[in-house]
Amino acid sequence: MSRDEELAVAAAVDARAARSAELTSLNDDYTAKYGFHDPEDYFLKAPKGLDHEVVEMISRKKNEPDWMRAIRHAALETFLAKPMPRWGNQEALAGIDFENIHYYIKPKGEQASDWNDVPDQIKRTFDRLGVPEAERKFLAGVTAQYESEVVYHSIREDLTKLGVIFMDMDSALREHPEIVRKWFGKIIPTNDNKFSALNTAVWSGGSFIYVPKGVKVDIPLQAYFRINAENMGQFERTLIIADEDSSVHYIEGCTAPTYSSDSLHSAVVELVALDRARIRYTTIQNWSTNVYNLVTKRAHAHTDAVVEWVDGNLGSKLTMKYPAIVLLGERAHGEVLSIAFAGNGQHQDAGAKMTHAAPNTTSRIVSKSISKGEGRSSYRGLVKVNRGAKGCKTSVECDALLIGEHAVSDTYPTMDVAESDVRVEHEARVSKVGEEQLFYLQSRGLDPDKARLMIVNGFIEPFVKELPMEYAVELNRLIELEMEGSVG
Amino acid sequence: MSDQMLSPDHPSVVFACRNLRVFVKDGDNEKLIVRGVDLTVRRGEKHALMGPNGSGKSTLAAALMGHPSYRVEGDIWLEGERVDTLEPHERARRGLFLSFQYPVAVPGVTVANFLRASLAARRGAEIPVRAFRQELNEAFATMSIDPSFITRYLNDGFSGGEKKKLEILQMLLLKPSFSLLDETDSGLDIDALKIVSEGINLASGPQNGLLLVTHYQRILNHVQPDVVHVFMNGHLVRTGGMELVSALEERGYDWLADEAAVAEGSRA
Numbered sequence: 001m002s003r004d005e006e007l008a009v010a011a012a013v014d015a016r017a018a019r020s021a022e023l024t025s026l027n028d029d030y031t032a033k034y035g036f037h038d039p040e041d042y043f044l045k046a047p048k049g050l051d052h053e054v055v056e057m058i059s060r061k062k063n064e065p066d067w068m069r070a071i072r073h074a075a076l077e078t079f080l081a082k083p084m085p086r087w088g089n090q091e092a093l094a095g096i097d098f099e100n101i102h103y104y105i106k107p108k109g110e111q112a113s114d115w116n117d118v119p120d121q122i123k124r125t126f127d128r129l130g131v132p133e134a135e136r137k138f139l140a141g142v143t144a145q146y147e148s149e150v151v152y153h154s155i156r157e158d159l160t161k162l163g164v165i166f167m168d169m170d171s172a173l174r175e176h177p178e179i180v181r182k183w184f185g186k187i188i189p190t191n192d193n194k195f196s197a198l199n200t201a202v203w204s205g206g207s208f209i210y211v212p213k214g215v216k217v218d219i220p221l222q223a224y225f226r227i228n229a230e231n232m233g234q235f236e237r238t239l240i241i242a243d244e245d246s247s248v249h250y251i252e253g254c255t256a257p258t259y260s261s262d263s264l265h266s267a268v269v270e271l272v273a274l275d276r277a278r279i280r281y282t283t284i285q286n287w288s289t290n291v292y293n294l295v296t297k298r299a300h301a302h303t304d305a306v307v308e309w310v311d312g313n314l315g316s317k318l319t320m321k322y323p324a325i326v327l328l329g330e331r332a333h334g335e336v337l338s339i340a341f342a343g344n345g346q347h348q349d350a351g352a353k354m355t356h357a358a359p360n361t362t363s364r365i366v367s368k369s370i371s372k373g374e375g376r377s378s379y380r381g382l383v384k385v386n387r388g389a390k391g392c393k394t395s396v397e398c399d400a401l402l403i404g405e406h407a408v409s410d411t412y413p414t415m416d417v418a419e420s421d422v423r424v425e426h427e428a429r430v431s432k433v434g435e436e437q438l439f440y441l442q443s444r445g446l447d448p449d450k451a452r453l454m455i456v457n458g459f460i461e462p463f464v465k466e467l468p469m470e471y472a473v474e475l476n477r478l479i480e481l482e483m484e485g486s487v488g
Numbered sequence: 489m490s491d492q493m494l495s496p497d498h499p500s501v502v503f504a505c506r507n508l509r510v511f512v513k514d515g516d517n518e519k520l521i522v523r524g525v526d527l528t529v530r531r532g533e534k535h536a537l538m539g540p541n542g543s544g545k546s547t548l549a550a551a552l553m554g555h556p557s558y559r560v561e562g563d564i565w566l567e568g569e570r571v572d573t574l575e576p577h578e579r580a581r582r583g584l585f586l587s588f589q590y591p592v593a594v595p596g597v598t599v600a601n602f603l604r605a606s607l608a609a610r611r612g613a614e615i616p617v618r619a620f621r622q623e624l625n626e627a628f629a630t631m632s633i634d635p636s637f638i639t640r641y642l643n644d645g646f647s648g649g650e651k652k653k654l655e656i657l658q659m660l661l662l663k664p665s666f667s668l669l670d671e672t673d674s675g676l677d678i679d680a681l682k683i684v685s686e687g688i689n690l691a692s693g694p695q696n697g698l699l700l701v702t703h704y705q706r707i708l709n710h711v712q713p714d715v716v717h718v719f720m721n722g723h724l725v726r727t728g729g730m731e732l733v734s735a736l737e738e739r740g741y742d743w744l745a746d747e748a749a750v751a752e753g754s755r756a
Contacts, residue, residue: 435557437594439550439553439576440588440591442554442575443553443554443577443585443588444577444605444606444658445610446605447575447609448575448577450609451577454594454601454602454605457596457597458596458641461641462596
C-alpha cells in the first residue's frame with residue numbers, strides 16, 4: 001500500500017471513528033434538541049385564516065411592487081379554486097385546517113448581518129441549533145429564517161466581489177426586481193398545484209441566489225428555516241439561478257417545536273441551471289411530527305447543465321415532496337437522491353419527477369426509505385421521455401427498509417416514454433432488517449439496538465456519503481434519535 | 489471417554505454441552521434436529537466435527553451461538569459458566585465465536601467500522617484509533633487480505649475466499665476462548681485454505697479451544713485436530729482421532745449409519 005493509500009485509509013477510519021464516537025455520546029431526543037420553543041413576542045402576527053385582506057396586508061407590509069401584489073391575489077383565487085391532490089394520503093390531507101393557521105408572522109428586529117444584532121432570544125435559538133457555529137466552520141454564506149422573515153444573513157465578501165448574490169427573497173425583490181420578475185413562477189407556475197398556489201399567495205422569506213457566468217462557489221451556502229409559533233404556516237420562496245458555466249451548492253435545514261396542534265410548511269423552490277452550469281441542492285429537514293410538509297421543488301437544466309437534489313426527509317406528520325428536474329438542453333444531467341424516515345404516525349410520501357425534453361439527456365433517481373413501527377413511506381415517481389428526446393438514459397432505484405411487523409412501504413413508479421431510442425432501468429427492492437444480518441452482528445458482540453442502527457446507517461450510507469462531513473454526522477445522529485426505543 | 493467424565497465447570501474445560509437438543513420451527517410444529525449431544529472441550533484442544541450433508545452440523549453450530557430460529561434444551565457451558573440463556577451478543581462478549589459458512593453482507597457498513605464496534609463490544613472499551621489501525625493493519629497482513637478491504641462494505645461483493653479470510657481475521661482480533669468454525673474450508677482454493685488454516689492455528693493457544701465443522705480431510709491436515717467426532721442424524725456417533733478421518737475419507741459415512749441407528753434406538 002502506497003503512503004497516499006495508507007493516509008486515505010487512515011483518514012477514512014478516523015472520520016468514521018469520530019462519527020461513531022459522536023453517535024455513542026448522544027442521548028437526547030427531538031423535544032429537547034429541536035422541539036423547544038421561545039415565548040411568542042412578535043412585531044406582527046396575522047390573525048388565523050386566509051383571505052384577500054391577509055394577502056394585501058403581507059404585500060403592503062413588504063412594500064411590494066404592484067405586479068407582485070397582483071400575482072399574489074390571483075394566486076389566492078387559484079388556491080381557493082383548486083382541489084386538494086386526489087392522490088397521496090387523503091385522510092391526512094383532509095386533516096389540514098386552513099382556517100387554523102397564521103399565514104404571516106414577523107419577528108421583532110430588523111434583518112441583521114451580525115449575530116450580535118439579532119434579538120437575543122432568536123439568537124439563542126439559532127445557537128442551540130448550531131447555525132452560527134456551522135457558519136464559522138464551513139459555510140460561505142448563511143440565511144436564517146424565523147417564522148416568516150429572514151432574521152440573519154451573511155455572505156463571504158469575496159463572493160460578493162465576484163458578483164454572487166445571496167440574500168432573502170424579499171430583499172431580492174427590492175434590490176434585483178428585474179431578475180426576480182424574469183424567473184419568478186416561471187419554473188413552477190402558480191397553478192401547478194394547490195400548494196404552489198398557496199405559497200405564491202402568501203410567500204415570505206426564502207433564499208435568492210444568482211451566480212454569474214463562470215463563477216464557481218466551492219463552499220456551500222446554507223439557509224436554516226425555523227418555525228417557532230404554534231399553528232404557524234411557513235411559506236418560503238426560493239429561487240436559484242446558476243448562469244452559464246457556474247456552479248453552486250446550497251444546503252437547507254429545517255426544524256420546528258413540538259406542539260399538539262398542526263403547523264404547515266409549504267415552500268416553492270425554483271432552480272435554473274443555464275448552459276453548462278451545475279447546481280446541487282441539499283435538504284436535511286427534520287420537522288416535528290405536528291408539521292405538514294407540502295413542498296414543490298423543480299429545476300430547469302439547460303444544455304450540458306447538471307442539477308442534483310439531495311433530499312433527506314425526517315420528521316413531519318405528512319411530507320409530500322417530489323423534487324423535479326426538466327432536462328431542457330442536450331446532454332443535461334439530473335439526479336435525485338433521497339432518503340425518508342417514517343416513524344409512528346408519520347407518512348413520508350416522497351419521490352422524484354424527471355422529464356427528458358432534449359436528446360442525449362441522462363438521469364438517475366435513487367430513493368431510499370425506512371419505515372419503523374407504524375410508519376409509512378411511499379415512493380412516488382415519474383420519469384417522462386418526450387418524443388424526439390433520442391439517446392436518453394435513465395435509471396431509477398428504490399430501496400425500502402422495514403423495521404418491525406407493522407411498518408409499511410409502497411411504491412408508485414410511473415414511466416412515460418414516448419421515444420424508442422432510450423435506455424430505461426428500474427429496480428425496486430423492499431427488505432426487512434434481516435434476522436441473519438442481526439444475528440451476524442450480534443454474534444460479534446453488538447447488542448440488538450446497536451446492530452439495528454448499524455444496518456440502518458449502512459442502508460442510507462449511499463446518501464450520507466454525498467453530504468459534507470458535518471451534515472453526515474448530523475444525519476447519523478438524527479437517525480439514531482429516530483431509532484431509539486426501537487422494536488425488539 | 490474420560491473427557492465426558494469431566495465436569496463442565498472444571499477449570500481445564502473451556503467449552504461443554506450436555507444433552508443438547510435443538511428444535512427448529514416447522515410450520516406449527518417443531519422438528520428435532522440435534523437429538524442429545526454431549527461435548528467436552530478442554531483448554532488447548534481442537535475438535536473436528538464431521539458428518540454428511542444435512543446431518544445438522546450447521547444447525548448445531550448456529551444453535552450453540554444462540555441463533556433465534558432455534559429452540560435449545562440442555563446446558564451450554566463456556567469457561568465454567570452456563571451461557572444457554574444468554575443472547576448471542578452476550579455469549580460473544582464472553583468469548584464465544586462463530587465463523588459463518590455463509591457470512592452475510594451488510595451494505596453500507598465498512599469493515600473498519602464493523603470491526604471497531606465488535607472489538608469494543610468484546611473488550612468492553614473503545615479502542616483508540618491509532619492502536620486500532622495498527623492492529624488492523626497487522627491482522628490484514630497476516631491473513632493476506634488487501635488493505636483496501638478496510639474501507640469496503642462488510643462482505644458486500646466479497647468472493648467466498650475473501651469472506652472466509654475475513655471471518656478468521658475476526659477470530660484473530662476478537663481472541664475468543666472458544667470458536668465454532670462452520671465449514672470454514674468450503675469454497676477455498678489451495679492457497680486460501682493454507683492462509684485460513686494458518687490463521688486458525690495462530691488464533692489457537694493453550695487457553696482456548698475450537699470446534700471445526702467440515703466435510704473434508706484437507707483442512708484437518710493443516711489444523712490437526714486432537715479429537716474428531718462424527719455427527720449423523722442428530723447424534724455424535726463416533727469419537728476418535730485423526731485415524732477416524734482417514735477411515736471416513738476411504739469408506740464414506742455409510743458404515744457408520746448402522747451405529748447411528750443403534751444410537752437412535754438406544755435413546756428411543
